Amino acid sequence: MALDGVRALVFDVFGTVVDWRSGVAREAAPFLARHAPGTDPAGFADAWRRRYQPAMEAVRSGRRPFTRLDVLHRENLEAVLPDFGIDPARVPPAELDELNLAWHRLDPWPDAVAGLARLKARHIIAPLSNGNIILMTDMAKRAGIPWDCILGAEVARAYKPAPEAYLRTAEVLAMRPEEVCLVAAHNGDLAAARRCGLRTAFVPRPLEHGPGQATDLAPAEEWDAVAPDFGALAEGLGL
């Protein structure tokens, strides 16, 4: 694999490291059973997640100052509840705060933690996620994800795929962009990283969006590395 000279591996997290859809569905199930019995928790997770990009776009476009993802998730939660017949004003705020922490409690894909431990032997490993620092920290602590440090949108003060998210991450690492490789399950994220000079590794996650997923099943460009999971990526790097 063409990752010579790479010193840091930075990772997309939602979808690439953790299975956000199953995790949010699991966390939301008791809430939905109380407030909207019969609701499909996975469909609720999808609906909540659909408001993710538009919320960040308000920041990326400059319409809104940088606001961390926990805050956007909380706003999106209140916005999505009426679609399921729930009036957010009738739910105690502490219960919504608690549900909002679903994103802190996502499980890694089965290969992720062991693969990261291997990759860590030679590289600095860090999230380059749009998730904020405490979200990533809580998630890692619960799941045993062995990050060397927490990077990403809150450190860069910019949301992917804005170039600043990638470039400021390399700057914080005191590395040239080509010394940093983004590992992601999303071709769009990798394309944005490549435009900034980062190296790229594609690890498809064909179940991120549940059965029947149609996107990001195959590499859309010749990425520097392609592997079916983190263990195979470590293997390919001789680790």
Add this chain to the structure above:
Amino acid sequence: MALDGVRALVFDVFGTVVDWRSGVAREAAPFLARHAPGTDPAGFADAWRRRYQPAMEAVRSGRRPFTRLDVLHRENLEAVLPDFGIDPARVPPAELDELNLAWHRLDPWPDAVAGLARLKARHIIAPLSNGNIILMTDMAKRAGIPWDCILGAEVARAYKPAPEAYLRTAEVLAMRPEEVCLVAAHNGDLAAARRCGLRTAFVPRPLEHGPGQATDLAPAEEWDAVAPDFGALAEGLGL
């Protein structure tokens, strides 16, 4: 110990977690042997460190935009070399860059790593250092320091003891100041943290400045916790 309700322990690092004086002296010794034979490496470490506070003060006072510590250390290195009869212009820049990484290669005090591992069982543990993210990350990776995340001046964009350094750290953690405890070997750092509402734990390091140290040997106020080392701090917290 009165640390009920504390969820995160944040640590001063230079002096409190690691022995910067011995480490810088060790790293500088071969350089000094080449360029200024006979120089006492510990004295050189002290002289380099004496330029630390004035350099940060330029940022704290607003005379200079936030600049990470690696850059300040590098400038301070060039400034201090003439005091030892070395003309920095006659040393290859790569050699100075390498020496500047001495701060990334400091050894923890003997109790630190094991104590942090115990404290981590119940608390989020993170540096709240004036050292920048890659400095802290390199140091932790080399020494096996098990931080949950890297916080501090570069995340807060402010140098201790400016209030923003403490308050923005609590904000990033999504905690009230009183849910965060600063652990430090320096009474001044703890006093500044207390003024911001953080809890405080004093762990003296009587050899930080070498034999004959006269400062910070005893608590200057009634800190919330006082312990002779990190193991005793964990013990006192029932961990």
